[in-house]
Amino acid sequence: MDRTCQAPAPTDPVSPSVVAVAGPAGSGKTTLGRALAVALGRPILDLDTLTNPLLDRLPLLGVDGHWNADGPHRVAVRDARYAVLRCAAADLVAVGQSPILVAPFTAELAGGDAWRALGAAVAPAPITVVHLTGAPELLEARRALRGADRDRQRPRVDRATEIAVDVVGIDAALTTEQQVFRVLRALGVRTPVDAASALFGETFDAVLFDLDGTLLDSTAAVHRSWSRVADEFGFDLHDSAIGHGMPAAAGLSAILGPESGPAAGARLIALETDDVADVTAIPGALDTLAGLDDIPWAVVTSGTPPVAGARMAAAGISAPHIVITADDVDRGKPDPEPYLLGAARLGVDPRRCLVVEDAPAGITAGRAAGCRVLGIRGTVDLTDSGADLLVDALDQIEIVARGEGFALTPR
Structure with missing residues (x-):
């Protein structure tokens, strides 16, 4: 029997777990599910792949029209499709696999019987739900672009999804790479910190933080x-x-x-x-700022004062005394002027400043100002950005006192 669709059995004993990728039609569930399967080396079970080929070819008794159209048959078809998904997932969990399940999961997100049925099927494996959301116009445009028959038959108005279970919220507008990064971070799958980095041997007098992508995720x-x-x-x-x-x-x-x-x-x-409803602090950001005590620090952002203020408030970040915005400089990043001004207003030699950045333009600006740079992954690829050290988020490093200044250490 051909089993190439399933991952090989693990060689080391591990406890299976399940990732359920949920969301409305057009949100990119399949794309994200496949990317996660590659990143994690896990098998994937997609509701459409498992059930649509059969439903498209099998005349259904008593169904007038397409199986995905509104009608009295819709509940029965839905129950049958999800029963197939649960059974396939149960088989994988039973042999020690950790499947990624892709489906709308609308009823499951509301809790109740549907959620309990899914949990019972894969027990004792825990379930992490990744919920994709997006602007209605974006989802409609994607459905129109792919032109799938099942989309033309579905109800024209999406029912509001009631969410009564814990989810990892992911915006459909993000790139697949950005989505995968956030899901892996939520799952605790992190890139190890280079403990041998020379940056850990440096001593600094002040920190200059970029804002978006560095202290908060906007x-x-x-x-x-x-x-x-x-x-x-x-x-x-x-x-x-x-x-x-x-x-x-x-x-x-x-x-x-x-x-x-x-x-x-x-x-x-x-x-x-x-638009700040889903702006949140980057993992470790609030703890890092709370632990600075007497260490001088500033925010140096390319944003304007209204945008910076609104986002810091939404993320629960108390603005420092020194905030450098686009309104304070003639030449923005990648020019060094913003970081030179930040250091000057703190009264610190820029060569004794640590810059924390997520963007190549900001990293270039920090290096040009004479600062050392800690890069934060998650927005764009920083592999060749010139940062002295890269981390997934601020929760991977700690700021500690050293002499009259401070230093970084890996957590």
Whole structure:
């Protein structure tokens, strides 16, 4: 029997666990599920793959029309599909595998009988639910693009999903790489810290933190705001990548020119100031800031004061006395001016400052200012960014007193 769809049995005894990737049609469940299966080396069970080929070919008694259309048959078809998924998952767990399950899981998210049935099927394996969400217009555009028959037959209006179980929320607008990174971090799958890094031997007098992607995760909100501006001002969203880590005005002027750039920048600021509902602190950020005590520190961001203030408040970060924003400098990152100004206002030699950054433009700015740079993964690939050390988040390092200054140590 061909079993190439299943991962080999583990050689070391491990306790199976289950990751359930949930979300509405068009949210990217299959793409994320497959990427997680590759990253974790796990088998994947997709509800559509397991059941759609049979349903598409098998005339269903008493069903007038497509099996996915609204009608009295819909509950029975749904129950049968999820029974197949549960049985297949139970088989994998029984032989020591840790499957990734891909399905909408709408009823399961509400708790109740559906959730208990899923839990009983894979017991005693714990279930981590990854819930993809996205703007309705984004999901509708994706469904229209793929043109699947099951999408044309589904109800036109998505029912609001009631969530009564713990989930790892992931925005559908993020890139697959950004999504996988956040899920792995939530699962405790981390990139080991290079304990031999020379940065751990350095002593510093002050810390200069970037904000977005460094102290707080606003990536999804940034993408939503840029998407709106791209639609309204008629440019390709992929062009906005040139502005990552740079002031928005500079990035938009580079895309649209000096005539439309300022108006687009003002619109972007308004959107980003309002869109902070899912802005959260990066793991370890709040503890790191709370432990600084008398260590001088500042925030050096390419954002504007309204955006920076709104995001820090949403993430529960108390603003420091020194905040350098795009309004304080003539030349933004990757120019060193923002970090040189931050060091000057703290009264510290920039060569004695540690910069914490997530973007290549910011890392370049910090290095050009004479600072050492700690890079935070999760926004873009920093492999060749020039950072002195890379970590997944601030919870992987600790700031400790050393002489009259401070140093980093791995946790």
